[in-house]
Amino acid sequence: MGFHEPITEIGEEALVHPGTSIKVVTESVAKVTETPAPKGWWMLFAIAVSLLGVFGGTVGYLMWRGVGIWGNNNPVYWGWDITNFVWWVGIGHAGTLISAVLFLFRQKWRTAINRFAEAMTIFAVICALIFPGIHVGRPWLAYYMFPLPNQMAIWPNFKSPLLWDLFAVGTYFTVSLLFWFVRLIPDFATLRDRSKTTVRRMVYGALALGWRGSNRHWQNYERAYLLLAALSTPLVLSVHSVVSFDFATSVEPGWHTTIFPPYFVAGAVFSGFAMVMTLLLVTRQVFGLEHIVTMKHLDLMNKIMLVTGTLVGYAYGMEFFTAWYSGSPYERYVFMNRAFGPYAWAYWAMISCNVISPQFFWVKSFRYNIPLMFVISIVINIGMWFERFVIIVTSLHRDFIPGSWGYFHATIWDICTYLGTFGVFFTLFLLFIRWFPMIAIAEVKATLKEADPHAAHGGDDHAAHAHAHGAAE
Amino acid sequence: MSAEAPRRAPKKRVALVLAEFNTTGDVLHAAEKVRDAGYQKWDVHTPFPIHGMDRAMGLSDSKLGWIVSVMALLGISAAISMYYFMNGLDYPIIIGGKPGFSPPAAFPVYFELTVLFSAFGTVFGMFHLNRLPRHHHPVFESDRFAAATDDKYFISIEAEDGKFDVEKTKGFLESLHPSHVEVVEEVVS
Numbered sequence: 001m002g003f004h005e006p007i008t009e010i011g012e013e014a015l016v017h018p019g020t021s022i023k024v025v026t027e028s029v030a031k032v033t034e035t036p037a038p039k040g041w042w043m044l045f046a047i048a049v050s051l052l053g054v055f056g057g058t059v060g061y062l063m064w065r066g067v068g069i070w071g072n073n074n075p076v077y078w079g080w081d082i083t084n085f086v087w088w089v090g091i092g093h094a095g096t097l098i099s100a101v102l103f104l105f106r107q108k109w110r111t112a113i114n115r116f117a118e119a120m121t122i123f124a125v126i127c128a129l130i131f132p133g134i135h136v137g138r139p140w141l142a143y144y145m146f147p148l149p150n151q152m153a154i155w156p157n158f159k160s161p162l163l164w165d166l167f168a169v170g171t172y173f174t175v176s177l178l179f180w181f182v183r184l185i186p187d188f189a190t191l192r193d194r195s196k197t198t199v200r201r202m203v204y205g206a207l208a209l210g211w212r213g214s215n216r217h218w219q220n221y222e223r224a225y226l227l228l229a230a231l232s233t234p235l236v237l238s239v240h241s242v243v244s245f246d247f248a249t250s251v252e253p254g255w256h257t258t259i260f261p262p263y264f265v266a267g268a269v270f271s272g273f274a275m276v277m278t279l280l281l282v283t284r285q286v287f288g289l290e291h292i293v294t295m296k297h298l299d300l301m302n303k304i305m306l307v308t309g310t311l312v313g314y315a316y317g318m319e320f321f322t323a324w325y326s327g328s329p330y331e332r333y334v335f336m337n338r339a340f341g342p343y344a345w346a347y348w349a350m351i352s353c354n355v356i357s358p359q360f361f362w363v364k365s366f367r368y369n370i371p372l373m374f375v376i377s378i379v380i381n382i383g384m385w386f387e388r389f390v391i392i393v394t395s396l397h398r399d400f401i402p403g404s405w406g407y408f409h410a411t412i413w414d415i416c417t418y419l420g421t422f423g424v425f426f427t428l429f430l431l432f433i434r435w436f437p438m439i440a441i442a443e444v445k446a447t448l449k450e451a452d453p454h455a456a457h458g459g460d461d462h463a464a465h466a467h468a469h470g471a472a473e
Numbered sequence: 474m475s476a477e478a479p480r481r482a483p484k485k486r487v488a489l490v491l492a493e494f495n496t497t498g499d500v501l502h503a504a505e506k507v508r509d510a511g512y513q514k515w516d517v518h519t520p521f522p523i524h525g526m527d528r529a530m531g532l533s534d535s536k537l538g539w540i541v542s543v544m545a546l547l548g549i550s551a552a553i554s555m556y557y558f559m560n561g562l563d564y565p566i567i568i569g570g571k572p573g574f575s576p577p578a579a580f581p582v583y584f585e586l587t588v589l590f591s592a593f594g595t596v597f598g599m600f601h602l603n604r605l606p607r608h609h610h611p612v613f614e615s616d617r618f619a620a621a622t623d624d625k626y627f628i629s630i631e632a633e634d635g636k637f638d639v640e641k642t643k644g645f646l647e648s649l650h651p652s653h654v655e656v657v658e659e660v661v662s
Contacts, residue, residue: 070615129584149559155564158559158578159569168581170589171588175588175592193623209605210608212610213517213520215523217605219522220599221603227538234584451521453496
């Protein structure tokens with residue numbers, strides 16, 4: 001069992017370029033952390049840290065003045081803050097999908113990108129968690145979100161989806177962090193054993209926990225890996241489902257619909273893959289990792305984006321159908337208003353970015369075209385942001401009583417808060433690719449031909465061996 | 474490290490014999506022979522888990538699943554009792570005419586805490602079974618051992634093993650076609 005059956009003869013293409021040996025994998029991944037950062041990294045880091053400064057200033061001002069600086073109004077109580085929260089949580093989903101769900105489906109190609117995607121998950125969830133925290137408005141009352149009694153000894157209501165959300169996102173963050181760390185241990189040991197300076201040896205040594213590659217350890221480790229994957233798979237599906245409950249359990253036309261959980265999960269995977277793609281294309285270029293993250297990987301990711309993008313398109317259509325079929329005038333109005341009302345620009349931006357743009361990936365040459373996939377991955381992320389914006393704002397801005405209708409205008413502070421979270425995300429991410437092994441060294445090695453203990457026998461003997469092993473297990 | 478001049482000569486004793494192999498096939502077949510020779514306190518060190526090595530070493534199945542099962546039950550019990558205590562017992566609040574404690578209503582919380590507790594059980598259970606973190610181990614005394622996290626494969630037989638004899642064990646490991654064999658000593662304080 002486990003991820004460690006090497007790729008053999010089942011018609012799969014090699015997952016690294018020919019000639020990439022075990023030694024080369026160690027070298028090319030570890031080298032990134034050992035040599036001075038390329039100029040490109042410093043440029044990106046400078047931008048990221050500047051945005052981090054914008055974030056600090058904006059949140060500081062928000063704490064000083066309160067949420068009134070945002071465009072949120074009556075009736076649009078949830079504006080960019082919750083849009084950004086849902087968007088960032090969704091981004092995170094691709095990491096878990098790659099590291100857990102694709103593992104359970106024995107998709108070995110994920111080994112080259114899973115570390116990367118999982119790091120993205122963790123940083124995206126950090127960005128997401130910022131929003132409910134600062135949206136509270138009175139930061140000294142942020143503890144209301146936790147299962148703690150308030151000043152009148154009243155506990156939170158366990159029937160509220162907002163409380164479920166705290167448990168879901170909190171668990172998701174914790175489990176993702178644990179999973180990520182567990183898989184970093186052997187690679188930290190690799191960096192420790194290559195270190196030339198005392199500082200590196202101490203730091204990576206401490207992080208590696210004294211890992212010595214023992215097979216008695218690998219046995220429990222592989223089991224832990226399998227269990228964490230098995231736990232993360234339903235977890236990742238639950239997280240965006242619970243986020244969608246925040247909307248679906250309210251009696252608000254446009255939100256009160258049973259399609260939300262699967263629709264949100266598909267959208268989350270879609271946007272997450274797009275974000276992984278954007279980051280991956282830049283990183284593999286800057287750090288020269290084309291022989292490990294090959295065109296084949298990018299092709300497979302594009303296919304997943306095509307599938308999930310089409311699922312999301314189906315959900316958009318089905319929402320319209322359900323609204324019509326419900327016979328409820330409020331439901332029908334909300335959807336007509338979405339497509340043709342004052343927010344039609346946002347709706348059609350969403351449709352073109354999310355439903356139309358991934359359709360290019362039906363064509364193989366487009367799936368192998370790096371500039372095109374880079375542009376589409378960014379377009380998809382914009383589209384997914386619009387999806388959350390459309391769901392949240394268009395449903396709220398015209399509710400039951402026309403006298404209370406309104407329109408949402410984002411302020412400069414909305415924009416700065418959103419841009420600021422990119423600073424948080426990219427600062428963490430750039431530090432990660434600089435100092436951590438950004439590709440799962442041990443896992444990539446395990447998929448190489450050299451890793452197969454029977455490869456040396458060659459030909460038919462090998463197949464017989466593999467069969468005997470398989471039958472015995 | 475041993476190059477630094479110590480104040481007094483440290484007392485050393487043989488800790489283990491370490492054999493180095495170049496390919497996964499060699500180390501797998503060697504491990505089968507070490508297992509068949511009846512050694513108990515020995516180990517294989519590899520940069521990644523090798524398929525079939527658990528059987529070659531004759532290891533029994535990992536016990537981690539049991540730890541995780543217990544933690545999962547603990548997680549769901551913790552969630553239900555927390556809900557019961559907070560909303561049913563200590564301060565029931567009537568919202569929407571529903572009872573304070575209504576078991577199906579907080580199902581997402583039960584699920585999330587079950588997963589959370591299980592994940593802690595998995596990670597810390599794995600650390601416990603592996604006795605990690607352990608930053609000091611005699612194998613690290615070998616200068617060649619750094620390659621165990623790169624592209625070389627090692628078998629170590631510890632001196633504490635009942636069948637251990639420096640010369641015989643070294644000779645035995647040399648017969649398994651390793652690329653190098655060394656006797657590793659550890660400092661006794």
